[in-house]
Amino acid sequence: xxxxxxxxxxxxxxxxxxxxxxxxxxxxxxxxxxxxxxxxxxxxxxxxxxxxxxxxxxxxxxxxxxxxxxxxxxxxxxxxxxxxxxxxxxxxxxxxxxxxxxxxxxxxxxxxxxxxxxxxxxxxxxxxxxxxxxxxxxxxxxxxxxxxxxxxxxxxxxxxxxxxxxxxxxxxxxxxxxxxxxxxxxxxxxxxxxxxxxxxxxxxxxxxxxxxxxxxxxxxxxxxxxxxxxxxxxxxxxxxxxxxxxxxxxxxxxxxxxxxxxxxxxxxxxxxxxxxxxxxxxxxxxxxxxxxxxxxxxxxxxxxxxxxxxxxxxxxxxxxxxxxxxxxxxxxxxxxxxxxxxxxxxxxxxxxxxxxxxxxxxxxxxxx
Numbered sequence: 001x002x003x004x005x006x007x008x009x010x011x012x013x014x015x016x017x018x019x020x021x022x023x024x025x026x027x028x029x030x031x032x033x034x035x036x037x038x039x040x041x042x043x044x045x046x047x048x049x050x051x052x053x054x055x056x057x058x059x060x061x062x063x064x065x066x067x068x069x070x071x072x073x074x075x076x077x078x079x080x081x082x083x084x085x086x087x088x089x090x091x092x093x094x095x096x097x098x099x100x101x102x103x104x105x106x107x108x109x110x111x112x113x114x115x116x117x118x119x120x121x122x123x124x125x126x127x128x129x130x131x132x133x134x135x136x137x138x139x140x141x142x143x144x145x146x147x148x149x150x151x152x153x154x155x156x157x158x159x160x161x162x163x164x165x166x167x168x169x170x171x172x173x174x175x176x177x178x179x180x181x182x183x184x185x186x187x188x189x190x191x192x193x194x195x196x197x198x199x200x201x202x203x204x205x206x207x208x209x210x211x212x213x214x215x216x217x218x219x220x221x222x223x224x225x226x227x228x229x230x231x232x233x234x235x236x237x238x239x240x241x242x243x244x245x246x247x248x249x250x251x252x253x254x255x256x257x258x259x260x261x262x263x264x265x266x267x268x269x270x271x272x273x274x275x276x277x278x279x280x281x282x283x284x285x286x287x288x289x290x291x292x293x294x295x296x297x298x299x300x301x302x303x304x305x306x307x308x309x310x311x312x313x314x315x316x317x318x319x320x321x322x323x324x325x326x327x328x329x330x331x332x333x334x335x336x337x338x339x340x341x342x343x344x345x346x347x348x349x350x351x352x353x354x355x356x357x358x359x360x361x362x363x364x365x366x367x368x
Contacts, residue, residue, distance in 0.1 A: 001025050019107040026113075047156075051119040053249050057240035058123055058294065062088075064236040065229040069131050072226060084131070088229055091126035094135050098142045099125075106151045115156035117163070117300075118146070124164035124294065127230030128287065129171070133178055141167040161342045162301050165335050172335070180331065208277050208285070220284045231290040234283070241293040250297040253306060257313025258292035259283060264314075265321040275325060282321050291334040292317065301342040305352045312348055316341045 007014045008021035026048060069087055070080025099118045107113065125142055145167035150159045172179045215225055223233025231237075244250035266279025282288055296302060296316050303312040316337050323333025330336060 001028070016108070019111065019113055020104055022113055023104070023107070047116040048119065050249055051116050053247050054120045054244065054294070055123060057243040057249075058120075058127065058230070060236040060239040061230040061233060061290070062123070062127060064223055064233040065127065068223050068225075068232055069229065071224060084229075087131045088126055090135055091129065091131070091133065091138050091229075092123065094139045095125045095142050096122040098139045099146050102143060102146045102151070106155070112155075115150075117150070117156035121145070121163045125167045128164060128168050128228050128290070130179065131229050133171070137171055137175055137178060141171040144170045157300055159300060161339055162295055162298050165295055165339055168335055169339060208275075208281060211285075212277065212281065217281070217284065220281075225285070227285075228287060231287045234289045237289045237293050244293065244297070250293070251299075251302070251309050253309040254297045254302055254313040255292055257310050258296050258317040261314035261317025261319075262288060262292075262321050263317070265318040269321070269325050279321075282324065286324075286332045287334040288317075288320060291320070291338055295334075295338050296341070301345065303345045303349050303352075305349050307352045308345065308349045311352075312341050312345050315344075 005021070005025070006012055008018050009015060010018060014021070030049075063081075066084030066088065067081045069084030070076075070082070073083070075083050096118075099122050103115060103118050107115070122142075125145070126138065129138060129141075145163040149161055149163040149166040150156065153159045168179070211225075212220070219225055221234045223236060225232055241250070241255060245252050245255070262282050263279055266275070266282045269275045270277075270279050292313075296313060303309045319340060320333040320337035323330050323336055327333070
């Protein structure tokens with residue numbers, strides 16, 4: 001890399017590909033650039049390393065999603081895992097190819113470094129989609145999310161909404177039958193020489209009491225239920241949460257507040273007699289746990305202040321359950337809730353900062 005680097009530097013034969021070369025070099029090695037002035041703390045954990053930690057935290061849910069996809073069509077053991085892996089790998093490849101191609105194109109056109117955020121987004125998108133989603137739909141949704149969700153705002157760190165959720169929102173509203181309803185969870189494949197039977201069935205969110213009449217809460221917690229690829233296993237998601245919290249990548253304030261907000265709203269509906277099932281059922285079905293751990297904690301689109309994280313997290317969980325219970329048109333409320341709070345997070349931070357300023361000014365007057 002050092003030998004060919006001069007050719008990609010400004011003024012070199014391939015200088016127009018400087019940002020592309022830099023992306024590959026910094027992906028392989030810790031950047032060797034150093035600051036020349038000012039006081040800085042030097043750390044090997046740059047943005048790419050932070051993103052890799054998030055990818056590692058997603059692996060438990062990804063691996064279980066492979067197995068559960070196969071188990072939902074009656075396969076067992078390694079055959080179930082292989083079946084799920086074969087189904088999801090094309091979606092992952094399409095997501096990364098389309099997203100990174102757009103990211104590299106914008107970086108080249110603007111002459112800046114390639115943003116690292118898509119390392120995570122590229123894996124999140126297929127994990128929050130049903131495995132039956134057509135590949136062209138995955139690619140189109142990814143392009144929409146990257147172009148209109150990130151690049152028009154300036155790239156990673158400047159986006160208002162979570163790009164992965166924007167991809168799902170686009171697919172949900174543009175191609176609703178492929179994303180929600182009783183005909184989503186199906187299979188019609190020949191695997192290892194044997195025909196795999198097709199299945200259809202409603203998720204827990206379509207009719208919670210009826211669903212838990214056929215499935216135990218333990219099955220829902222472990223993830224042996226229909227659902228989007230990476231969202232079914234609360235246990236696997238919590239393992240990922242432990243990785244994020246141990247490494248300090250995600251905020252425990254936001255994460256815990258989402259669960260508290262969901263429980264509070266669930267218990268309120270239960271107390272009012274609107275729902276007849278335990279409030280904590282909401283936490284182990286659908287995308288609630290996945291959204292709380294991997295989406296609501298996005299450091300770019302969530303609140304930046306500590307108090308703001310409590311407020312935004314609590315409201316995210318509460319609004320998600322509110323949408324689930326009150327609006328039957330959207331049985332899964334986590335996506336809309338997080339996107340809604342993404343829009344409000346800067347306003348929450350503004351009022352938190354203004355309240356701090358007012359309190360300090362009042363204290364100053366008291367001292368004087």
